[in-house]
Amino acid sequence: MSAAPGAVVPRRRSGAQQSPWWALLFVGPTALGLAVFYLWPTVRTLYLSFTEAGMFGGYTWVGLDNYAALLADPELLTALRNTFVYTVIVLVGIPVAVVVATLLNTPGLRGRGVYRVLYFLPVVTMPAAIALVWRMLYNGDYGVLNQALGAVGISGRSWLTDPATALVAVAVVAIWAGLGTSIVIFLAGLQGIPASVMEAAKLDGAGPVRTFRSVTVPLLSPSIFFVSVVGIIGALQVFDLVYMMVGRNNPALPDTKTVVYLFYEAGFLDNHRGSAAAIAFVLLVIILGLTVLQFRLQKRWVHYE
């Protein structure tokens, strides 16, 4: 998460000279970690998705059965729809974070440290605590949100159990909780914009809005690209907030069930670990596809100075 935008996309790909042998020592530890904790589990998951697991270990080869059953299951479509809707809503957090970061970067802003701490606080708070507190805020009968709305004459609703609002309610919490991370990355990006460019814009008579639109955003586009790639990957994998804020026996669960929640149900509640592995792999392919697509499309809007 702490990587600077420039680290993700190498500026030039021309460095074809041989790396010395000892370069391997530097990448070794990371490569080992990746292999043990990411590559090997991915290979195993792919293998397990072609099997059906026994109750306490052991498995039998079933070929493509899990995938056939999964694609025929209407729940997968619903879960995909819920996940995409959720992801789109969460992406609203990116423009918000750009604006907030620009404001926080205003020269001579008083109490800048305080604001930065406030925006970053949710990032270092445990997701379980966030979910618990927001459940209370959203409570239909006793929640602060409805009491505030009631004070101005609006009658609220039970936000997390109403199928019409539950998914949005969860996504709003995700935006709030993730804002701090995006802001930090945008602040780093903003500080990389040369002051001379800003001054030139000013001399040319650009106001703050015009400068933001025509100078800040284009020069910030590598950071925006990074945040959107990471954000989409994270949003497509959402589980914890749905699990803790919606939960079982909630009438709105069918309308908030995400792909990873489906995976959880299959793997941990119904004990169909083979099907669960198939779900995980389908999601991996979708995420991979979307990420490749984003890297293709970046040429049209991302400016590297």
Add this chain to the structure above:
Amino acid sequence: MRHSAPRRYAAAVLALAPALALTACAGDDGTAAADGPVTLTYGIWDKNQEPAMRQIADAFTETHPDVTVEIELTPFADYWTKLRTAVSGGTGPDVFWMNGPNIQAYASNGALEPLADLDTSGYPQGLVDLYTVDGTVYGAPKDFDTIGVWYNKDLFDAAGVEYPADDWTWDDYVETAERLTDPDKGVWGSAAALNDQQNYYDTIAQAGAEVISSDGTTTGYGTPEALTGLEFWTDQIAAGLSPTQEQMTDTSPETLFTSGKVAMYWSGSWSAVAYDSNEAVAESVDVAPLPAGPEGNQSVIHGVGNVVNAGGEHKDVAAQFAAFASSEEAATIQAEAGAVIPAYTGTQQAWVDAMPQYHLDVFIDALETAVPYPASRNTSAWTSVQDEVLTQVWSGNLEPAEGNAQLGEQVQAALDAEQE
């Protein structure tokens, strides 16, 4: 799949067991393992019972100085998910609590060590049967629980309603709930909670149906009797006598009860110790027998058992601890702590006497007509369907008759799949 790897390991371990037993016998009192101190882990899910379990563990250490027992508490909501993963991965606790819905799945898959040496004569036969799979005893009955109607005396007094009589009926219950419901004060007479064991399993039995037949092959869902048992609850929500399913999702019905918003709440004997230690309700609640439906006032009976992990390192000591944790001595510790009704015959009165302000004999009397907790070989396969369909019925998105019919088909299909 049936000849899975752990099964083969289990067989290998069993073959080694006599050798292990030999080394174990070398211990000075013939009980502790030979090689120095042993640490057992004991998996439980109820925080209210943790102090009593700690006492039992300490009592075991007194007679087995080499053995220390660590208690591993996992809240019930995550207990089975975590346990299944841990047992599969070989890191499960040595001894752990088992329940009716899960015993058959664990025992028939070789995850549990048979308790060959357990003397079962001290326990009610129904509980021994619950933990016997294919003729082998796998669990030492620890406790049992039945259901009663917990009620808030203050709310009854404020509404001028007399406390429930022992022989009350469904009609009396609904009438009492009507008189207690006061929308202006935000008080509901009843809570039609979507709880299986505490609510609809009981009323389905009282209406004359079986959720699952005792041999685990057919379901009673789909019958008119089951529908009557479900509608007892959904009618209360429709009439405004209970909070809605949405409200009970936002705020748990038990929280509504203990904060004086709900006057009557169906719950088990296990609630006694929780209410007793909750200052807000300790003196203001009491318990009554379940009201009688068309076929009586049956309560579901269920009991926890202590079982031994077949993949554990110290299975001999673990088996001794499991037996001890279900023994008369441990039962008495449990009874005096008031945690739960101990299963060991003759120790129940101490539990009733532990909290004299409540009519706890209600739970012991319920034994007479109690019906077994519905379970089968793969219980979670049909309970997940049941939860999903009934959530929609409770929230009013699905007519009870339609939901009951769907359950009749889908639960039966799940049971048929178990027989294949």
